[in-house]
Amino acid sequence: MFSKACEYAIRATIHVAVQSNLEKRTSLKDIAKAIDSPEAFTAKILQQLSRNQIIDSVKGPNGGFMISAEKMSAIKLSQIINAIDGDAIYKGCGLGLKACSEVHPCPVHDKFKKIRNDLKAMLESTSVYELSIGLTGGLTFLKI
Amino acid sequence: MFSKACEYAIRATIHVAVQSNLEKRTSLKDIAKAIDSPEAFTAKILQQLSRNQIIDSVKGPNGGFMISAEKMSAIKLSQIINAIDGDAIYKGCGLGLKACSEVHPCPVHDKFKKIRNDLKAMLESTSVYELSIGLTGGLTFLKI
DNA sequence: TAATATTCGGATAATTTTGTCCGAATTAAA
DNA sequence: TTTAATTCGGACAAAATTATCCGAATATTA
Numbered sequence: 001m002f003s004k005a006c007e008y009a010i011r012a013t014i015h016v017a018v019q020s021n022l023e024k025r026t027s028l029k030d031i032a033k034a035i036d037s038p039e040a041f042t043a044k045i046l047q048q049l050s051r052n053q054i055i056d057s058v059k060g061p062n063g064g065f066m067i068s069a070e071k072m073s074a075i076k077l078s079q080i081i082n083a084i085d086g087d088a089i090y091k092g093c094g095l096g097l098k099a100c101s102e103v104h105p106c107p108v109h110d111k112f113k114k115i116r117n118d119l120k121a122m123l124e125s126t127s128v129y130e131l132s133i134g135l136t137g138g139l140t141f142l143k144i
Numbered sequence: 145m146f147s148k149a150c151e152y153a154i155r156a157t158i159h160v161a162v163q164s165n166l167e168k169r170t171s172l173k174d175i176a177k178a179i180d181s182p183e184a185f186t187a188k189i190l191q192q193l194s195r196n197q198i199i200d201s202v203k204g205p206n207g208g209f210m211i212s213a214e215k216m217s218a219i220k221l222s223q224i225i226n227a228i229d230g231d232a233i234y235k236g237c238g239l240g241l242k243a244c245s246e247v248h249p250c251p252v253h254d255k256f257k258k259i260r261n262d263l264k265a266m267l268e269s270t271s272v273y274e275l276s277i278g279l280t281g282g283l284t285f286l287k288i
Numbered sequence: 289t290a291a292t293a294t295t296c297g298g299a300t301a302a303t304t305t306t307g308t309c310c311g312a313a314t315t316a317a318a
Numbered sequence: 319t320t321t322a323a324t325t326c327g328g329a330c331a332a333a334a335t336t337a338t339c340c341g342a343a344t345a346t347t348a
Contacts, residue, residue: 007240060345096151107275204315
Protein backbone atom coordinates (compact mmCIF):
# COMPACT_ATOMS: atom_id res chain seq x y z
CA MET A 1 0.00 0.00 0.00
CA PHE A 2 2.62 2.52 1.12
CA SER A 3 6.37 2.56 0.55
CA LYS A 4 8.65 1.44 3.37
CA ALA A 5 9.78 5.02 3.75
CA CYS A 6 6.18 6.06 4.27
CA GLU A 7 5.52 3.32 6.80
CA TYR A 8 8.57 4.42 8.78
CA ALA A 9 7.41 8.03 8.49
CA ILE A 10 4.02 7.28 10.00
CA ARG A 11 5.47 5.12 12.75
CA ALA A 12 8.11 7.73 13.55
CA THR A 13 5.63 10.57 13.66
CA ILE A 14 3.37 8.66 16.03
CA HIS A 15 6.31 7.90 18.31
CA VAL A 16 7.41 11.52 18.31
CA ALA A 17 3.83 12.49 19.19
CA VAL A 18 3.68 10.07 22.10
CA GLN A 19 6.93 11.45 23.51
CA SER A 20 5.83 15.03 22.88
CA ASN A 21 2.69 14.31 24.90
CA LEU A 22 5.06 13.47 27.77
CA GLU A 23 6.89 16.77 27.18
CA LYS A 24 9.91 14.87 25.89
CA ARG A 25 12.04 15.42 22.86
CA THR A 26 13.08 12.18 21.21
CA SER A 27 16.29 11.58 19.29
CA LEU A 28 16.91 9.71 16.05
CA LYS A 29 18.36 6.82 18.04
CA ASP A 30 15.33 6.59 20.31
CA ILE A 31 12.98 6.71 17.35
CA ALA A 32 14.78 4.05 15.34
CA LYS A 33 14.83 1.80 18.39
CA ALA A 34 11.19 2.44 19.23
CA ILE A 35 9.84 1.78 15.76
CA ASP A 36 12.43 -0.85 14.82
CA SER A 37 13.75 0.88 11.72
CA PRO A 38 17.22 1.36 10.19
CA GLU A 39 18.71 4.41 11.84
CA ALA A 40 20.39 6.13 8.89
CA PHE A 41 17.40 5.63 6.64
CA THR A 42 15.11 6.89 9.35
CA ALA A 43 17.27 10.01 9.61
CA LYS A 44 16.53 10.81 5.99
CA ILE A 45 12.84 10.37 6.54
CA LEU A 46 12.83 12.56 9.65
CA GLN A 47 14.57 15.24 7.61
CA GLN A 48 11.79 15.08 5.04
CA LEU A 49 9.14 15.29 7.73
CA SER A 50 10.94 18.22 9.28
CA ARG A 51 11.31 20.04 5.95
CA ASN A 52 7.60 19.51 5.38
CA GLN A 53 6.85 20.99 8.79
CA ILE A 54 5.22 17.82 10.00
CA ILE A 55 7.60 17.56 12.95
CA ASP A 56 10.11 20.02 14.41
CA SER A 57 13.78 19.35 14.99
CA VAL A 58 16.37 20.78 17.36
CA LYS A 59 20.09 20.25 16.92
CA GLY A 60 22.74 19.83 19.56
CA PRO A 61 22.83 18.03 22.91
CA ASN A 62 19.34 17.29 24.21
CA GLY A 63 18.15 18.00 20.73
CA GLY A 64 15.82 15.76 18.82
CA PHE A 65 12.37 15.75 17.35
CA MET A 66 9.01 16.87 18.62
CA ILE A 67 5.57 17.94 17.51
CA SER A 68 3.43 20.55 19.20
CA ALA A 69 0.00 19.73 20.60
CA GLU A 70 -1.66 21.96 18.03
CA LYS A 71 0.14 20.35 15.12
CA MET A 72 -0.50 16.89 16.45
CA SER A 73 -4.23 17.47 16.16
CA ALA A 74 -4.01 19.30 12.87
CA ILE A 75 -1.67 16.93 11.03
CA LYS A 76 -3.54 14.09 9.33
CA LEU A 77 -2.18 10.83 7.97
CA SER A 78 -2.77 12.15 4.47
CA GLN A 79 -0.20 14.89 4.98
CA ILE A 80 2.50 12.43 5.99
CA ILE A 81 1.73 10.20 3.04
CA ASN A 82 1.73 13.16 0.71
CA ALA A 83 5.09 14.36 1.99
CA ILE A 84 6.75 10.98 1.46
CA ASP A 85 4.91 9.09 -1.28
CA GLY A 86 3.15 11.90 -3.10
CA ASP A 87 -0.45 11.82 -4.22
CA ALA A 88 -0.42 8.71 -6.40
CA ILE A 89 -2.55 6.78 -3.94
CA TYR A 90 -5.29 9.39 -4.26
CA LYS A 91 -5.03 10.38 -7.87
CA GLY A 92 -3.45 7.37 -9.56
CA CYS A 93 -5.47 4.93 -11.63
CA GLY A 94 -5.75 1.41 -10.25
CA LEU A 95 -4.22 0.07 -13.46
CA GLY A 96 -1.58 2.79 -13.79
CA LEU A 97 -3.20 4.51 -16.76
CA LYS A 98 -2.33 8.17 -17.17
CA ALA A 99 -5.50 9.13 -18.98
CA CYS A 100 -7.96 7.33 -16.73
CA SER A 101 -10.71 9.63 -15.51
CA GLU A 102 -14.38 9.84 -14.74
CA VAL A 103 -15.24 10.42 -18.40
CA HIS A 104 -12.57 8.06 -19.73
CA PRO A 105 -12.50 5.29 -17.15
CA CYS A 106 -10.33 2.20 -17.10
CA PRO A 107 -12.08 -1.14 -16.62
CA VAL A 108 -11.69 -1.06 -12.83
CA HIS A 109 -12.30 2.67 -12.36
CA ASP A 110 -15.78 2.45 -10.85
CA LYS A 111 -14.90 -0.59 -8.77
CA PHE A 112 -12.00 1.28 -7.19
CA LYS A 113 -13.75 4.59 -6.79
CA LYS A 114 -15.58 3.82 -3.57
CA ILE A 115 -12.56 2.20 -1.99
CA ARG A 116 -10.25 5.00 -2.97
CA ASN A 117 -12.71 7.60 -1.67
CA ASP A 118 -13.11 5.76 1.64
CA LEU A 119 -9.34 5.52 1.96
CA LYS A 120 -8.94 9.20 1.18
CA ALA A 121 -11.59 10.19 3.69
CA MET A 122 -10.01 8.05 6.38
CA LEU A 123 -6.50 9.36 5.79
CA GLU A 124 -7.70 12.95 5.68
CA SER A 125 -9.64 12.64 8.91
CA THR A 126 -7.20 10.64 11.05
CA SER A 127 -4.95 12.84 13.15
CA VAL A 128 -1.54 12.02 14.53
CA TYR A 129 -2.92 12.92 17.93
CA GLU A 130 -5.62 10.29 18.03
CA LEU A 131 -3.15 7.63 16.92
CA SER A 132 -0.72 8.64 19.67
CA ILE A 133 -3.46 8.33 22.29
CA GLY A 134 -4.12 4.69 21.44
CA LEU A 135 -0.45 3.92 21.85
CA THR A 136 -0.12 5.76 25.13
CA GLY A 137 -3.21 3.97 26.44
CA GLY A 138 -1.67 0.59 25.60
CA LEU A 139 -4.44 -0.21 23.15
CA THR A 140 -2.14 -0.28 20.14
CA PHE A 141 1.49 -1.13 19.42
CA LEU A 142 4.28 0.07 17.18
CA LYS A 143 6.72 -2.80 17.61
CA ILE A 144 6.91 -6.56 18.20
CA MET B 145 -1.46 0.21 -4.82
CA PHE B 146 -0.21 -2.57 -7.07
CA SER B 147 3.19 -3.16 -8.63
CA LYS B 148 3.70 -2.22 -12.27
CA ALA B 149 3.94 -5.91 -13.08
CA CYS B 150 0.55 -6.44 -11.53
CA GLU B 151 -1.00 -3.52 -13.37
CA TYR B 152 0.30 -4.93 -16.66
CA ALA B 153 -0.99 -8.36 -15.66
CA ILE B 154 -4.52 -7.10 -15.11
CA ARG B 155 -4.51 -5.02 -18.28
CA ALA B 156 -3.11 -7.93 -20.30
CA THR B 157 -5.62 -10.42 -18.93
CA ILE B 158 -8.53 -8.13 -19.75
CA HIS B 159 -7.23 -7.64 -23.29
CA VAL B 160 -6.80 -11.38 -23.76
CA ALA B 161 -10.36 -11.84 -22.51
CA VAL B 162 -11.76 -9.29 -24.96
CA GLN B 163 -10.02 -11.04 -27.85
CA SER B 164 -11.07 -14.47 -26.60
CA ASN B 165 -14.67 -13.26 -26.61
CA LEU B 166 -14.15 -12.60 -30.33
CA GLU B 167 -12.76 -16.14 -30.71
CA LYS B 168 -9.32 -14.71 -31.36
CA ARG B 169 -5.97 -15.66 -29.95
CA THR B 170 -3.77 -12.66 -29.25
CA SER B 171 0.02 -12.58 -29.41
CA LEU B 172 2.54 -10.95 -27.11
CA LYS B 173 3.06 -8.20 -29.67
CA ASP B 174 -0.65 -7.47 -29.92
CA ILE B 175 -1.01 -7.40 -26.18
CA ALA B 176 1.93 -5.08 -25.57
CA LYS B 177 0.61 -2.74 -28.23
CA ALA B 178 -2.95 -2.85 -26.93
CA ILE B 179 -2.08 -2.17 -23.32
CA ASP B 180 0.93 0.06 -24.03
CA SER B 181 3.47 -1.97 -22.07
CA PRO B 182 7.12 -2.96 -22.66
CA GLU B 183 7.05 -6.10 -24.75
CA ALA B 184 9.79 -8.16 -23.14
CA PHE B 185 8.63 -7.37 -19.63
CA THR B 186 5.08 -8.20 -20.61
CA ALA B 187 6.32 -11.56 -21.89
CA LYS B 188 7.57 -12.42 -18.40
CA ILE B 189 4.25 -11.48 -16.89
CA LEU B 190 2.28 -13.50 -19.42
CA GLN B 191 4.46 -16.48 -18.56
CA GLN B 192 3.58 -16.06 -14.90
CA LEU B 193 -0.11 -15.80 -15.71
CA SER B 194 0.14 -18.89 -17.88
CA ARG B 195 2.02 -20.88 -15.22
CA ASN B 196 -0.67 -19.88 -12.74
CA GLN B 197 -3.35 -21.10 -15.15
CA ILE B 198 -4.94 -17.69 -15.39
CA ILE B 199 -4.53 -17.62 -19.16
CA ASP B 200 -3.58 -20.33 -21.66
CA SER B 201 -0.77 -20.13 -24.19
CA VAL B 202 -0.12 -21.79 -27.52
CA LYS B 203 3.27 -21.76 -29.23
CA GLY B 204 4.05 -21.55 -32.90
CA PRO B 205 2.56 -19.63 -35.80
CA ASN B 206 -0.92 -18.36 -35.01
CA GLY B 207 -0.11 -19.10 -31.42
CA GLY B 208 -0.70 -16.66 -28.62
CA PHE B 209 -2.74 -16.29 -25.50
CA MET B 210 -6.36 -16.89 -24.68
CA ILE B 211 -8.75 -17.55 -21.86
CA SER B 212 -11.79 -19.77 -22.01
CA ALA B 213 -15.28 -18.44 -21.34
CA GLU B 214 -15.56 -20.54 -18.21
CA LYS B 215 -12.26 -19.30 -16.81
CA MET B 216 -13.06 -15.73 -17.70
CA SER B 217 -16.05 -15.83 -15.40
CA ALA B 218 -14.32 -17.83 -12.70
CA ILE B 219 -11.08 -15.85 -12.51
CA LYS B 220 -11.33 -12.88 -10.18
CA LEU B 221 -9.02 -9.87 -9.90
CA SER B 222 -7.79 -11.25 -6.60
CA GLN B 223 -6.29 -14.29 -8.32
CA ILE B 224 -4.28 -12.17 -10.73
CA ILE B 225 -3.01 -9.99 -7.93
CA ASN B 226 -2.15 -13.01 -5.86
CA ALA B 227 -0.22 -14.60 -8.71
CA ILE B 228 1.90 -11.50 -9.30
CA ASP B 229 2.12 -9.51 -6.07
CA GLY B 230 1.29 -12.15 -3.48
CA ASP B 231 -1.08 -11.63 -0.59
CA ALA B 232 0.57 -8.65 1.12
CA ILE B 233 -2.27 -6.33 0.13
CA TYR B 234 -4.72 -8.54 2.01
CA LYS B 235 -2.66 -9.71 4.93
CA GLY B 236 -0.03 -7.02 5.39
CA CYS B 237 -0.25 -4.39 8.12
CA GLY B 238 -0.76 -0.82 6.95
CA LEU B 239 2.42 0.18 8.77
CA GLY B 240 4.41 -2.89 7.74
CA LEU B 241 4.46 -4.46 11.19
CA LYS B 242 4.93 -8.22 11.21
CA ALA B 243 3.15 -8.81 14.49
CA CYS B 244 0.14 -6.62 13.85
CA SER B 245 -3.11 -8.48 14.41
CA GLU B 246 -6.60 -8.19 15.76
CA VAL B 247 -5.43 -8.76 19.33
CA HIS B 248 -2.18 -6.82 18.89
CA PRO B 249 -3.14 -3.99 16.57
CA CYS B 250 -0.96 -1.22 15.23
CA PRO B 251 -2.23 2.34 15.62
CA VAL B 252 -3.96 2.34 12.24
CA HIS B 253 -5.22 -1.25 12.32
CA ASP B 254 -8.89 -0.52 12.95
CA LYS B 255 -8.89 2.44 10.60
CA PHE B 256 -7.59 0.27 7.78
CA LYS B 257 -9.71 -2.76 8.53
CA LYS B 258 -12.89 -1.64 6.80
CA ILE B 259 -11.04 -0.36 3.76
CA ARG B 260 -8.95 -3.48 3.43
CA ASN B 261 -12.05 -5.67 3.78
CA ASP B 262 -13.94 -3.68 1.17
CA LEU B 263 -10.96 -3.93 -1.17
CA LYS B 264 -10.70 -7.66 -0.59
CA ALA B 265 -14.41 -8.17 -1.21
CA MET B 266 -14.28 -6.16 -4.41
CA LEU B 267 -11.21 -7.95 -5.77
CA GLU B 268 -12.63 -11.36 -4.91
CA SER B 269 -15.96 -10.65 -6.56
CA THR B 270 -14.84 -8.89 -9.74
CA SER B 271 -14.41 -11.29 -12.66
CA VAL B 272 -12.22 -10.85 -15.70
CA TYR B 273 -15.34 -11.45 -17.78
CA GLU B 274 -17.27 -8.47 -16.48
CA LEU B 275 -14.27 -6.20 -17.00
CA SER B 276 -13.88 -7.41 -20.58
CA ILE B 277 -17.54 -6.63 -21.30
CA GLY B 278 -17.13 -2.98 -20.36
CA LEU B 279 -14.21 -2.67 -22.75
CA THR B 280 -15.97 -4.41 -25.60
CA GLY B 281 -18.98 -2.18 -25.08
CA GLY B 282 -16.81 0.92 -25.34
CA LEU B 283 -17.67 1.98 -21.82
CA THR B 284 -14.12 1.63 -20.55
CA PHE B 285 -10.60 1.95 -21.94
CA LEU B 286 -7.22 0.31 -21.55
CA LYS B 287 -5.05 2.85 -23.35
CA ILE B 288 -4.64 6.55 -24.08
C1' DT C 289 36.59 28.05 25.06
C1' DA C 290 36.61 23.11 24.48
C1' DA C 291 34.21 18.98 24.34
C1' DT C 292 30.21 16.59 23.17
C1' DA C 293 25.65 15.38 21.45
C1' DT C 294 22.89 15.96 18.18
C1' DT C 295 20.65 16.99 13.31
C1' DC C 296 21.87 18.00 8.33
C1' DG C 297 23.45 16.92 3.73
C1' DG C 298 25.96 14.65 0.27
C1' DA C 299 28.05 10.51 -1.54
C1' DT C 300 27.78 5.83 -1.96
C1' DA C 301 26.18 0.93 -1.65
C1' DA C 302 22.76 -2.93 -1.60
C1' DT C 303 18.50 -4.70 -2.90
C1' DT C 304 14.34 -4.93 -5.43
C1' DT C 305 11.71 -3.89 -9.29
C1' DT C 306 11.42 -3.00 -13.91
C1' DG C 307 13.01 -3.81 -18.28
C1' DT C 308 15.99 -6.00 -22.30
C1' DC C 309 18.33 -9.54 -25.12
C1' DC C 310 18.93 -13.72 -27.17
C1' DG C 311 18.89 -18.46 -28.11
C1' DA C 312 15.97 -22.78 -27.47
C1' DA C 313 11.69 -25.15 -27.99
C1' DT C 314 7.42 -25.72 -30.32
C1' DT C 315 4.23 -25.84 -33.96
C1' DA C 316 1.75 -24.37 -38.12
C1' DA C 317 2.03 -23.86 -42.91
C1' DA C 318 4.43 -23.71 -47.35
C1' DT D 319 11.03 -31.17 -44.67
C1' DT D 320 12.11 -26.54 -44.41
C1' DT D 321 10.78 -22.06 -42.96
C1' DA D 322 8.72 -18.92 -40.11
C1' DA D 323 6.04 -17.38 -36.16
C1' DT D 324 5.47 -17.78 -31.90
C1' DT D 325 6.14 -18.77 -26.60
C1' DC D 326 9.72 -20.15 -23.05
C1' DG D 327 13.68 -19.57 -20.10
C1' DG D 328 17.89 -17.81 -18.58
C1' DA D 329 21.17 -14.17 -18.32
C1' DC D 330 21.81 -9.57 -18.16
C1' DA D 331 20.99 -4.26 -17.59
C1' DA D 332 18.75 -0.07 -15.91
C1' DA D 333 16.18 2.38 -12.65
C1' DA D 334 14.04 2.99 -8.31
C1' DT D 335 13.91 2.12 -3.58
C1' DT D 336 16.03 1.10 0.59
C1' DA D 337 19.93 1.54 3.37
C1' DT D 338 24.71 3.05 5.03
C1' DC D 339 28.68 6.16 5.91
C1' DC D 340 30.88 10.21 7.07
C1' DG D 341 32.00 14.89 7.63
C1' DA D 342 29.77 19.54 8.44
C1' DA D 343 26.82 22.44 11.04
C1' DT D 344 24.71 23.57 15.33
C1' DA D 345 23.90 24.08 20.06
C1' DT D 346 24.44 22.61 24.99
C1' DT D 347 27.23 22.17 28.86
C1' DA D 348 31.37 21.79 31.46
